Amino acid sequence: MSNFANEKQGQDQFYLQYLPMVDKTLTTSQILNDYTDGVVNGNILEFKLQISNLNSTLLQAIKYLSVMRIKGKPVPKNILLVSLNDDKCYVYDSSNYLSDIEKVYIGGASTNNSSFVGGTPIQIIDMTSMAGQAQIINLLKQNNYTKINIDVNCIVGWAEYFYRINKSVKVRKEDFIGDASGLHKTVGEIRQPNLFKDYIYPYSGANNEEFGYLMDKLNDNLTKKNLGTFYTPELYAEKSLELLREAIKRVPKGNDYIILDRCAGTGNLELLLTDEELEHTIVSTLEYYEYRVLVERIGHKVRHIIPPIETTNTFNKGLVNGADALTQEYVENPIIQQYVQNEKCTIILFENPPYAETTSLEHQRAGKGKVSSVWKQSYVVHEMKKCVKGTALNDLGNVFIWSAFKYYLRHDTDSYVVYSPVKYWKVQKLIDKKFMGGFAFNRKHFHTNIDACVSCIYWSNENDKINNLMLDAYDIKFVKNGNTKTETLDYEGKIDVRRITEIFSKKYYDKRAFAKSFNNGIVTGLDGTERPNKSKKLKPLYSADMVGYMVAHAAGFDNPDAKSSLLVACRYDEHGFYLHKDNYLEKLPMFAASRYVTYNRHWTERARIMKSADGYVKYGKDVASGKCTTFLLKCLLFTVLETQNHCREFVGSDGRTYRNEFTLDTTNGATLAAKDLAGMKMNNEEKVLVNLWNGVISEAKKTKEYDSKWNYGIYQIINELDTTYIDPNGDTQYNYTQLHTNLTTLKQKVKEYYIKEIVPFLFHYEFLK
Numbered sequence: 178m179s180n181f182a183n184e185k186q187g188q189d190q191f192y193l194q195y196l197p198m199v200d201k202t203l204t205t206s207q208i209l210n211d212y213t214d215g216v217v218n219g220n221i222l223e224f225k226l227q228i229s230n231l232n233s234t235l236l237q238a239i240k241y242l243s244v245m246r247i248k249g250k251p252v253p254k255n256i257l258l259v260s261l262n263d264d265k266c267y268v269y270d271s272s273n274y275l276s277d278i279e280k281v282y283i284g285g286a287s288t289n290n291s292s293f294v295g296g297t298p299i300q301i302i303d304m305t306s307m308a309g310q311a312q313i314i315n316l317l318k319q320n321n322y323t324k325i326n327i328d329v330n331c332i333v334g335w336a337e338y339f340y341r342i343n344k345s346v347k348v349r350k351e352d353f354i355g356d357a358s359g360l361h362k363t364v365g366e367i368r369q370p371n372l373f374k375d376y377i378y379p380y381s382g383a384n385n386e387e388f389g390y391l392m393d394k395l396n397d398n399l400t401k402k403n404l405g406t407f408y409t410p411e412l413y414a415e416k417s418l419e420l421l422r423e424a425i426k427r428v429p430k431g432n433d434y435i436i437l438d439r440c441a442g443t444g445n446l447e448l449l450l451t452d453e454e455l456e457h458t459i460v461s462t463l464e465y466y467e468y469r470v471l472v473e474r475i476g477h478k479v480r481h482i483i484p485p486i487e488t489t490n491t492f493n494k495g496l497v498n499g500a501d502a503l504t505q506e507y508v509e510n511p512i513i514q515q516y517v518q519n520e521k522c523t524i525i526l527f528e529n530p531p532y533a534e535t536t537s538l539e540h541q542r543a544g545k546g547k548v549s550s551v552w553k554q555s556y557v558v559h560e561m562k563k564c565v566k567g568t569a570l571n572d573l574g575n576v577f578i579w580s581a582f583k584y585y586l587r588h589d590t591d592s593y594v595v596y597s598p599v600k601y602w603k604v605q606k607l608i609d610k611k612f613m614g615g616f617a618f619n620r621k622h623f624h625t626n627i628d629a630c631v632s633c634i635y636w637s638n639e640n641d642k643i644n645n646l647m648l649d650a651y652d653i654k655f656v657k658n659g660n661t662k663t664e665t666l667d668y669e670g671k672i673d674v675r676r677i678t679e680i681f682s683k684k685y686y687d688k689r690a691f692a693k694s695f696n697n698g699i700v701t702g703l704d705g706t707e708r709p710n711k712s713k714k715l716k717p718l719y720s721a722d723m724v725g726y727m728v729a730h731a732a733g734f735d736n737p738d739a740k741s742s743l744l745v746a747c748r749y750d751e752h753g754f755y756l757h758k759d760n761y762l763e764k765l766p767m768f769a770a771s772r773y774v775t776y777n778r779h780w781t782e783r784a785r786i787m788k789s790a791d792g793y794v795k796y797g798k799d800v801a802s803g804k805c806t807t808f809l810l811k812c813l814l815f816t817v818l819e820t821q822n823h824c825r826e827f828v829g830s831d832g833r834t835y836r837n838e839f840t841l842d843t844t845n846g847a848t849l850a851a852k853d854l855a856g857m858k859m860n861n862e863e864k865v866l867v868n869l870w871n872g873v874i875s876e877a878k879k880t881k882e883y884d885s886k887w888n889y890g891i892y893q894i895i896n897e898l899d900t901t902y903i904d905p906n907g908d909t910q911y912n913y914t915q916l917h918t919n920l921t922t923l924k925q926k927v928k929e930y931y932i933k934e935i936v937p938f939l940f941h942y943e944f945l946k
């Protein structure tokens with residue numbers, strides 16, 4: 178009888194003895210996935226010191242297999258339950274439990290298992306006998322899997338697996354979900370498994386209607402970005418019908434009306450329309466398999482679908498010929514035009530346009546910038562460029578919004594109910610129309626994982642210039658009810674959206690050169706270190722008077738870490754300005770404002786609150802009169818302790834020593850910040866912050882990496898002194914626990930200080946709006 182003190186000990190011992198006999202290259206970190214006790218080839222293992230209830234342990238393993246199926250991972254055929262201290266291994270065949278594996282479980286795998294009724298094991302192995310040990314080795318070498326059925330719960334996981342393993346080959350969505358029911362007859366992997374032939378049963382559904390709400394998630398990654406597809410959850414779709422119905426109420430007596438959705442996807446917005454409303458609806462969408470689902474779902478009920486029938490010409494490299502809303506052909510489509518030309522017809526557009534901002538860093542980083550800009554070559558963009566300038570042109574959604582008013586809406590009683598991040602109205606000022614009502618929804622529920630605000634606004638086609646909108650904010654809440662989860666709308670009250678006129682760079686950036694500037698300085702990267710200057714145009718300045726370089730760029734908070742910098746020298750892309758000694762303090766609120774969303778992650782803030790310079794007149798006056806002095810020192814204290822302040826000291830390739838003026842470390846002489854903060858009357862919280870800083874710098878000085886010739890700032894300490902190592906389990910550990918602890922506490926306190934002391938001021942002077 179073994180006598181292990183805990184499961185971990187027994188499990189480690191088991192793997193130590195058996196793994197080398199199965200596959201010498203296997204390590205425990207390769208087999209410990211998805212919270213299981215291990216998956217080795219076609220075996221899932223579950224260890225207990227002593228199994229007292231086989232059924233509940235079996236259900237625990239089944240729950241892990243259920244998760245594997247959902248994630249698109251092959252389901253091992255053998256289930257091995259190891260009872261460590263009585264040296265027994267109970268073997269089950271997972272195919273006997275397929276219906277249990279195909280359920281979706283909520284809650285921890287090891288809880289609520291006592292009422293499960295399992296069968297008897299197919300084998301009980303005595304692990305003390307040589308025969309038993311050989312049997313275990315033999316089982317662990319087996320590579321058999323239980324075939325599962327594809328359904329709505331697991332199809333996304335299997336699609337991701339499919340695209341992952343086919344990364345190098347160009348596979349399209351049709352290769353995965355294609356069917357033979359349409360005119361384009363590529364039969365995909367789920368219906369005729371090839372790569373997955375040992376893992377899945379062929380899906381027998383004749384079409385893909387079952388996966389309607391998931392069709393965006395089934396796109397291959399490239400198409401996903403290209404089409405900007407983020408589907409509307411049902412609860413939001415239902416809520417927005419209230420706005421649509423208000424618009425229908427305005428249809429003048431005696432008029433016909435149409436509801437047009439040019440980018441309907443699989444018809445999520447239309448699913449809860451009444452038959453009468455569908456009678457007035459025209460839909461189309463660009464992606465072929467969406468079109469097919471759209472036809473299945475509502476094709477027979479709507480007034481028109483474009484194209485009305487599928488022909489041999491319809492399928493075009495995964496897209497639908499004639500359905501691209503940005504083409505001239507579509508704008509002039511006679512089916513729609515008959516209503517647009519009819520004076521006695523009211524036009525209502527009801528859309529969640531595709532969202533893709535090609536200049537966003539995420540996009541470029543993913544290397545999709547070029548591919549995704551295909552839509553930028555379209556007819557509608559071409560026409561839009563004649564009327565609209567600037568960043569509004571970078572967003573695919575804006576092209577839909579602009580073209581709605583340009584080509585379809587003509588009368589005061591025409592309307593547009595549109596989902597979109599609100600910046601098109603707030604800062605890009607794409608339209609000036611009459612606001613009739615609207616909602617704020619959480620973007621996280623549109624198949625993304627970003628907490629951000631998406632507006633759904635009902636515009637009347639009447640011109641109107643307003644500066645404020647009030648939206649009713651709704652999140653979606655999950656309510657657990659036994660083994661099921663239901664979703665409900667969660668009302669969070671009214672939130673305002675205020676328009677922005679002035680931006681930082683126009684009103685606040687300091688464009689002066691220094692009295693004695695040299696244009697042979699260096700450039701730095703985002704991390705504050707020097708990097709090669711690749712731009713021929715950029716001539717970085719150097720001056721003895723230079724305090725640093727600040728970037729507080731873009732109104733919104735996408736990629737906040739790339740859009741705000743505080744550095745010792747010019748940033749490589751020159752999106753900022755040089756800080757001067759005489760007025761650097763009054764520039765700091767811009768840097769502070771740039772951190773807002775980092776510290777306020779509630780979904781209503783991102784994409785609603787933005788950076789503005791609208792308060793510049795009042796702010797200028799109050800700075801001049803000294804009214805802001807106390808606050809500016811608070812802002813300075815925040816800045817020196819904020820980890821996005823990437824000022825660090827080094828000797829540049831130009832031979833100059835770059836000093837960090839934004840630190841309280843004065844080992845090598847007082848810094849500008851230390852001098853100015855010396856005069857600050859601090860409250861208790863501020864004293865706590867300074868004490869925590871003292872704790873950080875004194876621990877920093879004890880590290881072996883510390884170099885006494887530098888004044889260290891917070892970021893340089895984090896980057897160069899708070900070093901780590903990898904322990905034998907593969908986990909990261911910090912070399913200097915006390916230093917790391919002090920840094921972590923300081924970060925938390927800085928965040929609290931920011932929210933309490935800095936944010937109200939930033940709103941007061943409209944740095945945040």
Ligand SMILES: C[S@@+](CC[C@H](N)C(=O)[O-])C[C@H]1O[C@@H](n2cnc3c(N)ncnc32)[C@H](O)[C@@H]1O
Binds near residue numbers: 461531
């Ligand atoms: C944000 S999704 C909305 C889908 C659906 N209306 C919903 O709310 O769930 C945008 C849709 O626009 C489609 N789309 C993208 N570019 C398009 C274009 N140029 N013309 C027509 N549809 C397009 C995408 O395939 C996607 O289905």
